[in-house]
Amino acid sequence: MNALDAPLTLRLPAALARKLAKAGIETLEDLLFNAPRRYYHWGALTPMSVLRKGEEVTILAQVESALLLPNRSKPGVRLEIRLTDGISRMNATFFASSEHKLSPHLRLLVPGASFLFAGKVGAYRGALSLVHPSFAGMEGDEEEARAQTERPIPIYAQTKGLTSWVVARAVGMVLDSMKAEDVPDLVPSELRHSWNMPSRFQALQMLHRPRNDEEARQARRGFALEEAFLLECVLAGRRFGAQSLIAPSCPKGQAVDDFIASLPFSLTASQEGALGEIMEDLASTQPMQRLLQGDVGAGKTVVALAALLAAVDAGHQGALVAPTEVLATQHLASMRSLVQGVCVRGMQVDIRLLTGSTSVSARREIHALMSAGAPVIVVGTHALLQESVSFADLGVVVVDEQHRFGVAQRDHLRTFASGRAAHQLVMTATPIPRTVAMTVFGDLEETRMTGLPPGRTPVKTFLVDAENAQWMKRLWERAAEEIADGGRVYVVCPRIDEGEDLEDAELGDAAVENAVLEDREAKENGSKRPPLASVSALAQSLRESGVIDPEGIAELTGRTSPVEKAAIMEAFSTGLQPVLVATTVIEVGVDVPEATMMVICDAQQFGISQLHQLRGRVGRSQSASLCMAVHRHDLASGTMERLEAFAATTNGFELAEKDLELRREGDVLGADQSGKSSHLRFLSVRRDSDVIRRARGAAIDLVGKDPGLIRHPVLADELRRRGHSDLVWLSRS
Ligand code: ADP
Ligand code: MG
Numbered sequence: 001m002n003a004l005d006a007p008l009t010l011r012l013p014a015a016l017a018r019k020l021a022k023a024g025i026e027t028l029e030d031l032l033f034n035a036p037r038r039y040y041h042w043g044a045l046t047p048m049s050v051l052r053k054g055e056e057v058t059i060l061a062q063v064e065s066a067l068l069l070p071n072r073s074k075p076g077v078r079l080e081i082r083l084t085d086g087i088s089r090m091n092a093t094f095f096a097s098s099e100h101k102l103s104p105h106l107r108l109l110v111p112g113a114s115f116l117f118a119g120k121v122g123a124y125r126g127a128l129s130l131v132h133p134s135f136a137g138m139e140g141d142e143e144e145a146r147a148q149t150e151r152p153i154p155i156y157a158q159t160k161g162l163t164s165w166v167v168a169r170a171v172g173m174v175l176d177s178m179k180a181e182d183v184p185d186l187v188p189s190e191l192r193h194s195w196n197m198p199s200r201f202q203a204l205q206m207l208h209r210p211r212n213d214e215e216a217r218q219a220r221r222g223f224a225l226e227e228a229f230l231l232e233c234v235l236a237g238r239r240f241g242a243q244s245l246i247a248p249s250c251p252k253g254q255a256v257d258d259f260i261a262s263l264p265f266s267l268t269a270s271q272e273g274a275l276g277e278i279m280e281d282l283a284s285t286q287p288m289q290r291l292l293q294g295d296v297g298a299g300k301t302v303v304a305l306a307a308l309l310a311a312v313d314a315g316h317q318g319a320l321v322a323p324t325e326v327l328a329t330q331h332l333a334s335m336r337s338l339v340q341g342v343c344v345r346g347m348q349v350d351i352r353l354l355t356g357s358t359s360v361s362a363r364r365e366i367h368a369l370m371s372a373g374a375p376v377i378v379v380g381t382h383a384l385l386q387e388s389v390s391f392a393d394l395g396v397v398v399v400d401e402q403h404r405f406g407v408a409q410r411d412h413l414r415t416f417a418s419g420r421a422a423h424q425l426v427m428t429a430t431p432i433p434r435t436v437a438m439t440v441f442g443d444l445e446e447t448r449m450t451g452l453p454p455g456r457t458p459v460k461t462f463l464v465d466a467e468n469a470q471w472m473k474r475l476w477e478r479a480a481e482e483i484a485d486g487g488r489v490y491v492v493c494p495r496i497d498e499g500e501d502l503e504d505a506e507l508g509d510a511a512v513e514n515a516v517l518e519d520r521e522a523k524e525n526g527s528k529r530p531p532l533a534s535v536s537a538l539a540q541s542l543r544e545s546g547v548i549d550p551e552g553i554a555e556l557t558g559r560t561s562p563v564e565k566a567a568i569m570e571a572f573s574t575g576l577q578p579v580l581v582a583t584t585v586i587e588v589g590v591d592v593p594e595a596t597m598m599v600i601c602d603a604q605q606f607g608i609s610q611l612h613q614l615r616g617r618v619g620r621s622q623s624a625s626l627c628m629a630v631h632r633h634d635l636a637s638g639t640m641e642r643l644e645a646f647a648a649t650t651n652g653f654e655l656a657e658k659d660l661e662l663r664r665e666g667d668v669l670g671a672d673q674s675g676k677s678s679h680l681r682f683l684s685v686r687r688d689s690d691v692i693r694r695a696r697g698a699a700i701d702l703v704g705k706d707p708g709l710i711r712h713p714v715l716a717d718e719l720r721r722r723g724h725s726d727l728v729w730l731s732r733s
Contacts, residue, residue, distance in 0.1 A: 041153065068102065152213055313344050317394050478626075
């Protein structure tokens with residue numbers, strides 16, 4: 001048994017263990033890997049200006065004065081302690097029935113003494129205060145106290161009445177009772193030395209009881225490296241595991257050549273490059289595991305379709321999984337039109353749609369084709385994933401991945417693909433940052449498509465303050481002009497109709513969540529702030545404005561039925577109804593080359609990649625296009641920064657990095673990342689790109705040389721312990 005799995009009851013006094021258990025800290029691991037949030041220093045007081053009412057805080061403050069007073073209206077006394085950080089002051093108040101009960105407080109809390117105080121910040125008559133805070137000072141004799149002033153004080157997150165110093169005391173007791181053998185190193189020693197990492201045992205000491213700030217920093221760096229290394233080992237293992245499976249070989253045949261030749265354009269250099277890599281992968285019986293990154297409009301669909309055609313041309317089956325029904329339907333339509341005139345073994349290419357709303361009879365027919373091993377391409381949503389087992393002979397699966405797909409779903413996709421041992425191509429809607437690619441998609445080879453097809457002019461982006469009436473008027477006039485010139489205009493709103501909650505906020509993005517919360521709050525407080533733009537209200541007012549022909553305005557939301565949707569998209573695309581007021585249902589993949597203007601209402605509600613994806617709906621032809629991001633007047637500075645970053649560049653790779661910079665840590669890997677085994681405690685995908693890169697190289701090397709980790713049993717055990725025993729490569733060892 002791993003020493004870290006031992007219950008704390010074996011090492012701590014029962015009362016203390018019970019207290020910790022209440023806060024969910026039950027094992028040595030729970031306690032020791034609950035890292036301090038920050039460190040204080042005796043002498044460096046906590047600035048009070050950063051405190052907010054309602055927060056649970058631990059502060060280091062100095063007692064300025066202490067005053068014992070009788071209560072005004074009821075019997076008993078109170079002790080008013082004036083605390084200072086050297087600049088500001090706040091009160092700490094203790095109530096008691098008699099003076100006697102406060103005598104320990106009176107003895108300790110003398111002017112000039114510094115203590116840690118923990119409690120919830122309250123406000124009394126406009127001034128911040130703490131009522132009955134817990135407090136702790138330096139321990140031991142004078143000499144010991146002097147030594148303590150040099151040392152950082154670890155401050156732990158305060159939960160369920162557990163103060164930081166109680167945690168520190170427990171950690172100290174456990175660390176004292178431990179031996180180095182209890183925490184063997186996970187990172188092999190040669191690597192540890194070359195990375196200048198402390199041992200695991202040392203690192204724990206340095207994390208919880210650093211002698212100076214540098215030690216604390218070293219400890220965190222060590223654990224970040226360890227975390228990155230373990231993660232990359234898992235990813236490398238998955239890669240090797242999948243490589244040992246056999247997938248049907250799908251060499252490039254006549255159909256792919258015919259398809260490329262039939263296109264009304266020639267491929268760009270990066271499409272050629274991507275196609276070359278993919279075709280080489282497909283010819284092999286080793287399953288392809290590739291991530292295709294390209295900016296919005298780079299032409300990924302053609303490349304993906306070529307891969308699917310190679311599968312059916314070789315007599316196997318193909319599948320394309322899209323995140324939404326709208327997108328699946330769109331893929332079906334564009335793929336069918338792209339392969340018109342291409343024959344596979346003398347027959348038209350058979351492409352089917354399988355989604356949640358496919359009729360029972362159609363579903364039955366498609367299933368029959370799937371299980372008979374007929375060379376079909378099936379386009380679908382998640383429903384297809386569940387039914388994937390029905391494929392008798394799946395050769396290639398393309399996953400059109402969105403920021404909406406969490407890590408958990410990716411795992412699902414992986415099982416699906418590797419269980420069937422099909423070649424897998426994952427596409428992202430907008431580029432993702434390199435460090436994220438190395439973590440979330442670290443088991444995939446990466447192909448990058450840079451640049452757009454020739455003749456595209458970059459979309460011009462403008463930020464428009466919604467309260468600027470003149471600009472708003474000009475904006476709609478401009479829309480009318482675009483239409484008169486033969487263009488189409490998208491107008492995107494964050495909600496369907498008034499009073500309803502947001503259809504599709506990009507969760508996991510702190511800035512967006514804040515905007516959503518602010519909005520909800522404003523609504524509850526009956527604030528005068530105008531409601532968020534809604535499809536129905538905006539379409540209505542546009543029709544009444546007289547600037548645009550009311551007949552030409554259509555609406556599209558998640559509530560529109562599939563049949564209606566198709567009709568509306570058709571009317572938009574042909575120009576019968578050149579204005580489409582919609583929610584983010586049109587966000588991804590929708591392809592109407594004639595569209596030249598994108599108006600995004602309440603743009604502050606959307607995250608960068610979502611904005612970029614929306615903007616990608618225009619600028620898809622030779623004509624110049626523009627994007628108007630209409631935003632609320634009173635924006636928080638972070639939100640404005642996000643919008644400005646978006647307006648400043650149309651390069652999705654740049655935006656992806658910028659987005660990462662602006663996000664809160666923990667949002668980066670998506671909402672599904674909170675599971676215990678995948679949770680990153682020390683590694684920052686935002687800041688630690690060097691660490692990740694280094695760990696990745698080492699992990700690939702190590703797993704490559706020793707796929708079963710025979711020579712690294714401790715590491716193998718740890719990965720099993722973290723629930724990675726499902727991995728092919730580990731279970732075989
Ligand atoms: P994305 O990479 O965002 O999925 P699409 O595959 O939807 O982009 O392609 C965007 C548009 O560009 C489509 O209309 C597509 O037909 C067109 N396109 C793709 N490749 C080329 C090319 N080499 N030259 C010109 N147009 C192209
Ligand atoms: Mg696409």
